[in-house]
Amino acid sequence: MKKESIGIALLGFGNVGSGTYRVLEENAALISKRVGADVCVRAILVRDLNKERSVHAPAELFTDDFEAILGNPDIHIVAELMGGVEPAVTYMERALASGRHVVSANKEALARFGGSLTERSQELGLMLRYEAAVCGAIPVMNAISTALGANEITRIQGILNGTTNYILTRMGEEGAPYAQVLKQAQDLGFAEADPTADVEGHDAANKLSLLIAAAFGDTISPDNIDCTGITGVTKDDLDAAAASGETIKLIATADKENGMLRASVRPVPLPSENPLARVRNEFNAVLISCNMADDIFLQGRGAGPLPTGSAVAGDLLEIAACIVRETAGRALPTRRLP
Amino acid sequence: MKKESIGIALLGFGNVGSGTYRVLEENAALISKRVGADVCVRAILVRDLNKERSVHAPAELFTDDFEAILGNPDIHIVAELMGGVEPAVTYMERALASGRHVVSANKEALARFGGSLTERSQELGLMLRYEAAVCGAIPVMNAISTALGANEITRIQGILNGTTNYILTRMGEEGAPYAQVLKQAQDLGFAEADPTADVEGHDAANKLSLLIAAAFGDTISPDNIDCTGITGVTKDDLDAAAASGETIKLIATADKENGMLRASVRPVPLPSENPLARVRNEFNAVLISCNMADDIFLQGRGAGPLPTGSAVAGDLLEIAACIVRETAGRALPTRRLP
Numbered sequence: 001m002k003k004e005s006i007g008i009a010l011l012g013f014g015n016v017g018s019g020t021y022r023v024l025e026e027n028a029a030l031i032s033k034r035v036g037a038d039v040c041v042r043a044i045l046v047r048d049l050n051k052e053r054s055v056h057a058p059a060e061l062f063t064d065d066f067e068a069i070l071g072n073p074d075i076h077i078v079a080e081l082m083g084g085v086e087p088a089v090t091y092m093e094r095a096l097a098s099g100r101h102v103v104s105a106n107k108e109a110l111a112r113f114g115g116s117l118t119e120r121s122q123e124l125g126l127m128l129r130y131e132a133a134v135c136g137a138i139p140v141m142n143a144i145s146t147a148l149g150a151n152e153i154t155r156i157q158g159i160l161n162g163t164t165n166y167i168l169t170r171m172g173e174e175g176a177p178y179a180q181v182l183k184q185a186q187d188l189g190f191a192e193a194d195p196t197a198d199v200e201g202h203d204a205a206n207k208l209s210l211l212i213a214a215a216f217g218d219t220i221s222p223d224n225i226d227c228t229g230i231t232g233v234t235k236d237d238l239d240a241a242a243a244s245g246e247t248i249k250l251i252a253t254a255d256k257e258n259g260m261l262r263a264s265v266r267p268v269p270l271p272s273e274n275p276l277a278r279v280r281n282e283f284n285a286v287l288i289s290c291n292m293a294d295d296i297f298l299q300g301r302g303a304g305p306l307p308t309g310s311a312v313a314g315d316l317l318e319i320a321a322c323i324v325r326e327t328a329g330r331a332l333p334t335r336r337l338p
Numbered sequence: 339m340k341k342e343s344i345g346i347a348l349l350g351f352g353n354v355g356s357g358t359y360r361v362l363e364e365n366a367a368l369i370s371k372r373v374g375a376d377v378c379v380r381a382i383l384v385r386d387l388n389k390e391r392s393v394h395a396p397a398e399l400f401t402d403d404f405e406a407i408l409g410n411p412d413i414h415i416v417a418e419l420m421g422g423v424e425p426a427v428t429y430m431e432r433a434l435a436s437g438r439h440v441v442s443a444n445k446e447a448l449a450r451f452g453g454s455l456t457e458r459s460q461e462l463g464l465m466l467r468y469e470a471a472v473c474g475a476i477p478v479m480n481a482i483s484t485a486l487g488a489n490e491i492t493r494i495q496g497i498l499n500g501t502t503n504y505i506l507t508r509m510g511e512e513g514a515p516y517a518q519v520l521k522q523a524q525d526l527g528f529a530e531a532d533p534t535a536d537v538e539g540h541d542a543a544n545k546l547s548l549l550i551a552a553a554f555g556d557t558i559s560p561d562n563i564d565c566t567g568i569t570g571v572t573k574d575d576l577d578a579a580a581a582s583g584e585t586i587k588l589i590a591t592a593d594k595e596n597g598m599l600r601a602s603v604r605p606v607p608l609p610s611e612n613p614l615a616r617v618r619n620e621f622n623a624v625l626i627s628c629n630m631a632d633d634i635f636l637q638g639r640g641a642g643p644l645p646t647g648s649a650v651a652g653d654l655l656e657i658a659a660c661i662v663r664e665t666a667g668r669a670l671p672t673r674r675l676p
Binding site for chain 1 (some may be wrong): 634650
């Protein structure tokens with residue numbers, strides 16, 4: 001038996017939900033070819049059915065009824081793209097309990113409940129993936145758990161938040177004060193009206209917690225990560241660093257020595273040899289130190305509808321390809337020909 | 339039924355073979371935990387059983403008889419790490435025909451026969467992986483076929499050869515002439531006694547051909563890639579580029595517009611905004627331009643026993659984990675807890 005199409009439900013149609021929809025729609029032909037079946041959005045959960053939306057999808061896809069999604073046998077994968085802890089966590093648990101694979105972009109929910117959700121998915125023989133929750137389009141979760149899988153990872157260093165990297169870059173390059181650059185970032189849509197989660201480092205701490213789980217197998221709550229934001233960084237600090245050939249970046253770091261995990265998010269002056277020193281504006285990057293592969297550096301867009309949608313869709317494709325194989329009675333994946 | 343251990347045969351015990359052996363031995367405990375079974379080297383094929391070797395492995399593992407490897411039912415995966423086209427291709431074909439999954443680090447053989455070997459592996463429901471053949475430890479093949487899988491890739495640009503990047507970097511930074519730096523690179527072990535394949539760009543063309551197959555689905559022989567090496571690059575060229583804020587790098591490029599593939603390997607002056615401009619010495623890097631994820635940049639060690647062994651072992655782990663799942667009757671992979 002061949003499965004003709006794999007059905008997706010999107011929970012949420014904000015930046016990430018609508019970006020994922022666009023990736024799946026605009027690249028539908030190549031996705032179908034790569035998966036061996038169509039990957040179709042069959043439902044989109046929203047709170048307000050009457051809201052005006054900038055990305056258009058057929059009206060019949062929208063629903064405000066999560067139970068209707070669980071009741072639809074043609075939905076195989078649920079993509080939780082709502083953000084926030086609840087009801088997101090409950091929806092993910094219920095999707096798994098109903099036999100659906102789950103993809104999520106929700107770093108806040110996963111940093112707190114990713115461990116228990118992963119255990120639950122494994123008990124049920126289902127897949128839970130969340131590449132998009134850490135650094136948007138950068139394939140860092142995937143690299144850690146596949147190509148770098150034979151390594152002991154000794155340290156992770158990252159610029160995991162685009163808003164603060166944009167602010168620090170503009171402050172350093174224009175000599176402008178924090179408040180002025182923050183305002184500029186807000187006007188450009190790079191910073192939220194309430195920027196606390198970004199500028200105090202909490203967003204980076206959430207992502208670091210997910211990287212730590214993947215790289216070291218340790219569960220650490222983002223609340224227990226030593227966290228200093230960028231609100232105290234002054235033009236004088238940036239100038240002093242620049243005078244010594246260094247660049248101040250908000251760096252999330254985790255390392256493990258003799259079984260002891262250390263993790264922090266804080267502004268750090270980086271020497272110019274560190275590739276993170278040269279990551280400008282809203283870009284994200286991660287430097288992964290491995291005991292065999294040495295240092296691997298990954299850089300790209302950590303946010304935005306399409307880059308984040310690309311990561312969500314990448315997870316959806318991998319799961320969809322597994323479902324197609326399973327339905328065809330083939331257990332082993334062969335590397336696809338594009 | 340649970341498979342207690344997955345058996346590996348290494349074909350070749352030079353730099354890559356011995357590096358892979360060390361990765362599997364030194365990280366054996368974590369690999370066993372991640373795979374859910376031990377991953378054991380059960381045979382090492384060499385030409386000369388009496389050769390003195392700097393990496394030590396139990397004498398009983400070494401054999402000069404490929405038929406003995408095919409006849410050993412405890413070998414599940416064959417890792418072809420010999421280099422050269424023959425007998426490597428024949429050994430890979432015979433390993434597949436005998437029901438073994440295959441991993442290879444052999445860019446030269448794969449650039450010419452990767453397409454037919456992939457087809458054969460798919461017909462047989464077996465896996466053929468070759469992350470190590472392109473840019474050593476950098477997880478580029480994996481990223482293209484998984485996390486970036488929902489993208490149309492529009493362009494690939496890469497520094498795919500460490501020897502030439504080392505030579506160009508030293509020439510630019512020390513103002514030394516080509517011949518002197520080449521000699522220095524040979525003394526340090528970064529360049530071969532006969533450097534032709536590196537300095538004329540053929541090694542980069544082999545890797546570009548593999549990237550093109552993965553990214554665009556096109557088969558192009560490395561012989562048909564427009565290829566200019568670095569032997570004609572002078573100190574004056576480097577100085578002139580530097581005066582305009584540019585850095586000359588040996589760049590492998592492929593893009594596809596209106597269905598038309600263009601591919602080349604040649605020295606290119608890069609503006610400082612291009613992250614490839616700042617990749618120094620023997621490091622490799624790839625810039626992947628995607629229609630949804632935008633630009634993704636990956637940098638790391640492209641050669642060396644342990645970095646290349648890390649990539650070979652990453653492929654072995656993924657295949658081993660699939661065999662363990664299949665044996666346990668579980669078709670679907672769940673993301674491992676490390």
